[in-house]
Amino acid sequence: MSLQILGKGARAYAVVSLVCLPLAAQSRAQRGEWGSVVAWPHVPAHIAQLNDGRMLTWAAATPDDFNLSAPNYTVASVFDPRFNSFQNSPNPRQNMFCSGLCRTIDGRVMAVGGGAATTLTSLFNPSNSSWTNGGDTALRRWYPTAVTLPSGQLFTVLGSAENPWPEVWTPNTNSWSIKYNINLAAILNEYLTFSPDDYEWYPWLHVAPNSNLFYSGPTPGMYWIDPDSTGTNNVQYIRPRVAGDRMRIWASTIMYRPGKLLITGGRDMTKNPPATSQTLSIDINGNSPVVTATAPMNYARAFHHAITLPNGEIFVAGGNTNGQKFTDNGAILTPEIWNPNSNSWRLAAPMSVPRPYHSTAALLKDGRVLIIGGGVCGPCGANHPDGQIYSPPYLFSSNGAVASRPALSINGSGQARPGNFIVARSSSGISSFNLIRLQATTHGMQTDTRFVPTTIWGGNWVGSGLIDYYLRLPSNGNVLVPGDYWLFAVNQNGTPSTGQTIRILP
Ligand SMILES: [Cu+2]
Incomplete structure (x- = not known):
């Protein structure tokens, strides 16, 4: 067909293409494709999705060096992936380097502590790109973990600060x-006991379906924590995650299904190589966690990133095998994708730039994945003031052409509560509608993100090849934790729509 349109002059080119195209087409249809490297105005180590699809990223008080004697200031930008453009958005009041991140349920981003262990906290409001005071914590915090509770309160604890007491932020009083x-x-x-060599760490905490926080590592034990308790019997040791397991620090943890965590890789400096390729699934839907060894990755990794894709697969990229900070040695350039249904990993197209310690990554609203940064270490030689965007295989059809995407819009206010029905207008042939809670991430630590499938109850043709689908949301507010989600329609080829924002109310 194209030969007829292009005419005789195009024939030679077309014949050559017929020879070359199958390989390239096969490649990106099976392994995806990376875009060119995008220069960044700083070395981003922290990222938060904004509900309109832009990305908030930041480094430290200076663009490429974690200088802890620097003032209370952070170099930050908002990246718009539609135009590869940046809006300068520094925080003039807090050094948020290695802070704890989570999201308020009204779409703001909270940064707790950081810098040289500060008591400051800041909130980023995407509607006017402003930073405001989130109130001071009682204790200095550096590398704290921050989690959004189903009540809308925020919970922060531990990190490098050597105190065992959490603090809770209340929206009404800020x-x-x-x-x-x-x-x-x-x-x-x-x-x-287990990691005297490393002063920094983020404890892994996730909201479980039973309303408790579940601690899954990186130390060997598992614990339940009742964040709402006013009594004293509220931290319960369960048992070792895996018999004989030691530290898995600098792994990446993610809730890949309701109540199911995937832990990939991690580091133990007493081992050689320090990083592991092991992965674990921990099912916390019951009161007794079920730990299952899942298929190992192709590569041992620490400092890498696990990203939930709209089709429910997990994309893992970056990190290194030697477990060392501030170096590109041992970097793994080839990402891999885990299919939870087959419990198998397959390799993806290699990226161009190492993404070691202090790199980070996020899903874009259009279904692509952004990976950025690494370093923030001044003259270390491993600074990466850039990013690269990956188009997963689902964005291509089997012949390598760009896949056509399902349409998607949400009828109504764009707000709902757990257990509600919503109406999503989409193309025919949709096999699933999945919610992904927006993320705020650093150091592979994702407390916000969760993949929550909806149930299709029926649909009505509305013409033009579109259907109004009636979707039932899960009724458990500890599964569908309030806040902003992107809804994706996924067709039978696994190709997702662009995400549509829906806000879950408590
Ligand atoms: Cu750090």
């Missing part, structure tokens, strides 16, 4: 209160 009745000394002691 203030933190310390919880001396919740004592995580047992977890802190595990950390001091």
